Amino acid sequence: MEPARASELLRRNNVVVTGDPDGPTMMFAHGFGCSQEAWRLVAPQFENDHRVVRFDHVGAGGSDLTAYDAGKYDSLHGYTDDVLDLLDALSLDDVIFVGHSVSAMIGVLAANREPQRFRQLVLMGPSPRYIDDGAYRGGFGRDDIEGLLDSLDANYLGWSAAFAPVIMGVPERPELGAELVESFCRVDPTIARQFARVTFLSDNRRDLSAVNVPTHVIQSSEDVIAPIEVGRYVHEAIAGSRLTVLAATGHLPILSAADELGEAIRRGLL
Template identity: 50%
Template sequence: MDVFLRNNIKITGRTDKPLIVFAHGYGCDQNMWRFVAPAFEDDFQVLTFDHVGSGKSDVSAYDFEKYDSLSGYALDIIEFLEVLNAKEVIFIGHSVSAMIGALVAVERPGLLGKLIMVGPSPCYINDADYYGGFDKEDIVEMIETLEQNYLGWASHITPVITGRPDKPEIAEELENSFCQNKPDIAKHFAKVTFTGDNRGDLPKIKASTLIIQCDPDIIAPKKVGEYVHEQIPNSVLKIIPSPGHCPHLTSPEQTIKVIKSFLA
């Protein structure tokens, strides 16, 4: 299988420079990085892609067993990076892709030189002394709702995710992105995303890591970002004082500035 077609891989920028990979979040595609990725093309080789089942990826490659955990997505990334013979990659992952990037870093130490996590959450469900932002009952109810009425759920949740009532066009774009994906795949990916628990993987990450945290963020609250920072040994936490869960869409200039400062 051609992994470049499978993941709809696009490469721009400088081929003689380090590789920087932008990975999109749940329900999205690589187009969500359009305000940020071009700012790095003068100094990096820039790769954007779609997770299998999202965007313009090869949907026929979606295997419900393989993608029943985030490890399946991590294996895809490892595969195409190895095809490129890439080393010391800079990986930027939004939301669920932050955890997918964490798994890549753990599975292939040294493959990622730097890991940048935008709005990460290793576990959305509150547990004993851990605060994930949601009670288990909330997640169960959400999954039941999206199974019964995925399009209605998408319409309700996207303004919550963006957190910017002053920018309704961003919520509308996100809703359209959610609705372009096949409902059965989108529902499955949602279950994997919101019921997963990758807390145990965080201390194993050796790559230099930047955590970008919006404040406030209902989906991945500040307390979650602080937890991720505490658990990853070589990490830096940067707060963007902007509401919502998608700073690359709602606050791209701040996002670019924070990333470039870290890479410098």
């Protein structure tokens, strides 16, 4: 890739590279409503012996908001394109991709398209489908999701204040719920509404069986967004994958149980 194009892509996604430049590469990808800052307690745990890459999805954090294209980002494939572009811009292969929530499925799609780029997938709180479907239990009925999205459309800031503490799932630490509310509120509401629909209406179950990259699924013991049954489903659908269930609760152990999560990630590294 030409240097000017590579520089443009790295600026677009606010890419930050730290750690050991000679170590294996770990790329950390954030979930809906967050930014790379959500990894600030976990990613540094690997900087002594890994090159650590963090970035913001377009529309989040310090990304270039002018690069947001509603057509491109009308599915997870637009975000998948960006991940592969960034790996190309950094000339990276053999990457350990650590994806939280919706970024877990973005990692799956990227690894299915260019498996040679990846050494391993680490999927934290993944969900291939949030809506129940026959025997499949995603954790939500269709009416639940439609109601959630309607509420988000009607009053994004109010939705954020009400829903973020529920997502965090650690009521004994209200400061973390408040931090997530603040993170949600920094996202442009128009972009957040579309990303929410893309996230909560997606169905990537068929993509799981195509994964041939070693995969470690990490699941909170209680998670209102991605229940433990969903983590087990992902584990069973990806041949040869490993499943770790944390003692931590909530959908964001990246903030509420960073040490436990970091230890689980390290134990599963190949």
